[in-house]
Amino acid sequence: MGKTLEDKQAMVTELKQELSQSQMTLVIDYKGLTVAEITDLRRRLRESGATCAVAKNTLMRRAVDGDENWQSLGEFLKDSSAFLFLKDDLNGPIKAYQDFQKATKKSELRGGVLEGKALTFEQVKAIGDLPSKEQLMAQIAGALNGVVTKIAVGIKEVPSGLARGLQAYADKDGTTSDEDQAA
Numbered sequence: 001m002g003k004t005l006e007d008k009q010a011m012v013t014e015l016k017q018e019l020s021q022s023q024m025t026l027v028i029d030y031k032g033l034t035v036a037e038i039t040d041l042r043r044r045l046r047e048s049g050a051t052c053a054v055a056k057n058t059l060m061r062r063a064v065d066g067d068e069n070w071q072s073l074g075e076f077l078k079d080s081s082a083f084l085f086l087k088d089d090l091n092g093p094i095k096a097y098q099d100f101q102k103a104t105k106k107s108e109l110r111g112g113v114l115e116g117k118a119l120t121f122e123q124v125k126a127i128g129d130l131p132s133k134e135q136l137m138a139q140i141a142g143a144l145n146g147v148v149t150k151i152a153v154g155i156k157e158v159p160s161g162l163a164r165g166l167q168a169y170a171d172k173d174g175t176t177s178d179e180d181q182a183a
Helices: 005-021 035-047 057-064 071-076 091-104 121-129 133-182
Strands: 024-029 050-054 081-086 108-114 117-119
Touching (some): 005 057, 005 081, 024 071, 024 091, 035 050, 050 091, 057 071, 057 081, 071 108, 081 091, 091 108, 091 121, 108 121
Antiparallel strands (some): 024 081, 050 081
């Protein structure tokens, strides 16, 4: 039994809502995937903060119609399409999809859209290869910590270096005085 007009309108509204909350959308060909495999993909994506929707291409065309940010999705809409909506973290869901794809070897990434620009498979893969937001923050924190440590050591060395210099001067002055008194 086909979907009613109300069902289709609700699906278009749902797709528009997902797009409005997403930074990036990927289009994959899900032909050959079983229901269990699609469920596995959805679970993997959910863990990384993304969602997956299977919809007819005509419904997605209606959802992106008139929206400059997502207009580029049209070039990937062919055959059987599933849509991955990436919200905050971009590379986590891409890595989750790549792991899923390696495990099943059944789906194919057609491309994606980020900030209104169409991305090829290679460009999406490059984004997935970037370190995660948490890793970048840890690297920056480590670099800042190293600088702060060097500054602290440098500040600590100023008084102790001054003290050593004064002690050396005092020792030299004390040695000269002793020699003068002995003579």
